[in-house]
Amino acid sequence: MLIQLEGVTKVYEVGTEKVNALGGVSLSIEKNEYLAIMGPSGSGKSTLMNVIGCLDTPTSGSYRLKGQEVGDLDDDELAEIRSAEIGFVFQTFNLLPRMTAFQNVELPLIYSKAHRRTRAERVWGVMDAVGLRDRAMHRPSELSGGQRQRVAIARALINNPSIILADEPTGNLDSGTGEEIMQVFEGLHRAGNTIILVTHEEYIAEHANRIIRLHDGLISSDERGVRGSSLGGPVGSAERV
């Protein structure tokens, strides 16, 4: 099992008030799954993404990534896991504006302490994969929205991560460009990657093979094989709260 969450809760303190962002989520995700996490704002989907992405740790419960318990790691150990296992794609692209596309894609390699000589080779590889070789030396401001998101995807791929976590990846794109980006994810999935998509758009979530819906910090439904009849009908809830 790639990802295993059991009874994960997350409590934030806002002033004196305690907010239960996650009320006890249990979830298993296998390698090469293409999963969408849906839910209205405030449902806890961002929090869940942050926990899965090792940006945050659960207040209680257990989160195992490739069998390793993540909950009791410190900030630097989490950073190491993010470096090796997680590739993020954000709604707002989150590219560094002063760097070229190439340098943006190269950035995670610097932190994973990849050797300088192998870096360029890796970067060109993923730039090819997202079809941006000829735009590599341009800055984000010189790229279209779709191209920027491809650079972000290339950056997410560069360390060959276990999970690609995409948070509303088409949220800032027009529908045509958004569709192109979804095609890229499709390709990544076919190539064997595990993809977790966070979205509130039904038509975006439909690209995934499995849809998890969150409501008030709890999983309200977990449908598999939602995509087309070839994959079969829903396999029911996998809730184990």
Add this chain to the structure above:
Amino acid sequence: MMSKHDTTSEMTRALHDIGAGGGGGAQDVSGPLLPASRFLESVVSALKAIRANKMRSLLTSLGIMIGVMNVVGMVGLISGVNRSVADLFSSMGTNSFVVTKMPAGNFNYTEYLEYMRRPDFTHRDAEAIAEQCPAVVAVSPQAIVVKKIKHGSRSTKEIGVLGVTPEYQYVSDADVGDGRFFAWPESDRKRQVVVLGHPVAEHLFGERDPIGQNVLVGNRRFRVVGVMSPMGEMFGQSLDEYVIIPYSTVGKLYGARLMTRLSVKARSGEEVDAALEQVETTLRIRRGLKPAQRSNFEIITQSQLTEMYENLTRITWIVMIGVSAIALIVGGVGIMNIMMVSVTERTREIGIRKAVGAQSRDVLTQFLVEAAVLSGLGGIFGLLAAVGLTKAVASATPIPASIELWSIILALGVSISVGVFFGFYPASKAAKLDPIESLRYE
């Protein structure tokens, strides 16, 4: 934009090529990254960040620039002055000291009168020291009068006429450049022979050979037997504007009670203390002083002079260095301030870096290096300014200020340390930022 069909199929192929599929981590690309090359990369990226805000960076490093300019300029000045003072003291002669009526340093008029009442030294004192002090290798009495030196129509201003015995050349380590020093027979017979200081010979004779020529010392005729090698300048003042005649001749022409001091040279560096003691004992016995009585003469050593000089100048230097330090602190606070602004402005960047795997210390290093580079650039500009300043000082004033290699190290060392010190707080603030909060920052 490419057509959808093309991009999709191409990408799928390429994705298979790079062997995506997850779980590999980064083992295949990891390898030891030399810390040096990693450091160089952070410097390069720091330079980029600095270049992105040229005006702000320039203004920020101005404080450091002024501070470093002060420090380096000051140190150049101090070492220049110290060096020429050391030269001056050593012109007294290696392992040499003087015995005088008056101590070195400050004293008031009453004390002055008291010192003046002390007995003069006689050439017999010099002889006694030479005979009875085994640690003494040479001793020369010295008397100074001030006269104009003339040759033909040319004349010097009033300069020092030093009356000594031939041993003086051993005591003072002074070299005769041309001709010779006068000899004992000439000294004993009170001959009117003179050895000229280098600029004096040049002034009176120009290109011509002065040896064997006659000059007037005051209104007495002297024969030139030699010219001293030049010792150089100190604070724009030539150290060679004097002439030397036999001590006995001074007594004959200007009176016997002109003896002002004795120059004594110890046999070696180790024997200086022994020589001091022997000279003191010898003179005390000659003057019949009882053990409880204070000596009625003074012995002035080079180390005493050096110490005195250091005491006189220490406060001045401390104040100057203090002013420089304040400039550096102000500069450092400027760096800290701008780094705080920079950290806030780049909160999102920090969030992105952390999300893609940067650890706290990576972020810390990045901002520390940036602060150090910013400050270091100020240091380099300050160094250049200091070079200009010392050149200007050296050419406009007699102070022999100069920048040495280690000043460069000092400038860079000081400025980079200031950057690291004052950059630490902003950098650690950046390192502690929460990635989730930072990514949300607008």
